[in-house]
Amino acid sequence: AGRDATRAFASGDFTPAGLVDTVSGLSPAQLLSIHRWLSFYSDNYEPVGKLVGRFYDENGAPTEALREVEAAIEEALKFQAESEQRKQQFPPCNSEWSSATGTRFWCSRQSGGVPRAWAGVPRKLFSPGRRGSSCVCVRSTGPPWGQPHSQHSDTGDLDDPQLQQYEGCPPLAEQCVLPP
Numbered sequence: 001a002g003r004d005a006t007r008a009f010a011s012g013d014f015t016p017a018g019l020v021d022t023v024s025g026l027s028p029a030q031l032l033s034i035h036r037w038l039s040f041y042s043d044n045y046e047p048v049g050k051l052v053g054r055f056y057d058e059n060g061a062p063t064e065a066l067r068e069v070e071a072a073i074e075e076a077l078k079f080q081a082e083s084e085q086r087k088q089q090f091p092p093c094n095s096e097w098s099s100a101t102g103t104r105f106w107c108s109r110q111s112g113g114v115p116r117a118w119a120g121v122p123r124k125l126f127s128p129g130r131r132g133s134s135c136v137c138v139r140s141t142g143p144p145w146g147q148p149h150s151q152h153s154d155t156g157d158l159d160d161p162q163l164q165q166y167e168g169c170p171p172l173a174e175q176c177v178l179p180p
Contacts, residue, residue, distance in 0.1 A: 004051055010034050021054040023069055028076035035073045087114060089145040089157065090136035093122045099180060105166070106175035107137035120156075122176045124164040138163060140172055 004021035008014045010030040023034065050056040055066040092112030093105040105122040109115065120137030127134075139145070139156030157163070169176035 031073050031076045093135035102180040103178045105135045111137050126162050
């Protein structure tokens with residue numbers, strides 16, 4: 001006999017309130033941690049049975065609750081893949097701050113941990129559903145991302161509507177300093 005503590009594994013809440021067999025309300029990142037955990041166990045261990053409860057019935061058949069969680073995990077995997085693709089298009093800037101000089105953002109061929117053939121220029125990226133912006137490196141030459149044969153201008157992704165130039169920084173500068 002066993003107890004389903006999947007929620008506690010993902011949330012870190014091992015109190016009686018967290019040791020429940022529902023995963024509703026978990027974030028996509030928490031669902032992905034469950035997915036990685038299940039993958040690890042299915043790859044390294046031989047199953048010996050199924051725990052009757054929310055996810056499996058008395059015959060070991062999946063329940064509707066399991067199908068809903070699997071669908072939520074698929075959505076989380078899709079979101080993760082889109083985020084990774086977005087990071088390839090718009091890698092994070094390097095940044096540093098000091099009370100004397102302020103904040104400096106710059107781009108290099110390795111910034112954001114994303115190796116590439118171009119350095120790019122710093123821009124503010126505004127993402128739907130997120131407050132504020134983040135600094136990303138943007139290609140300033142060639143066709144827009146994903147449009148290798150585009151008849152667009154030779155400005156890379158600078159025309160993306162989610163981007164904004166940093167005020168006071170030259171348009172094609174690889175670094176930008178914002179005073180304190």
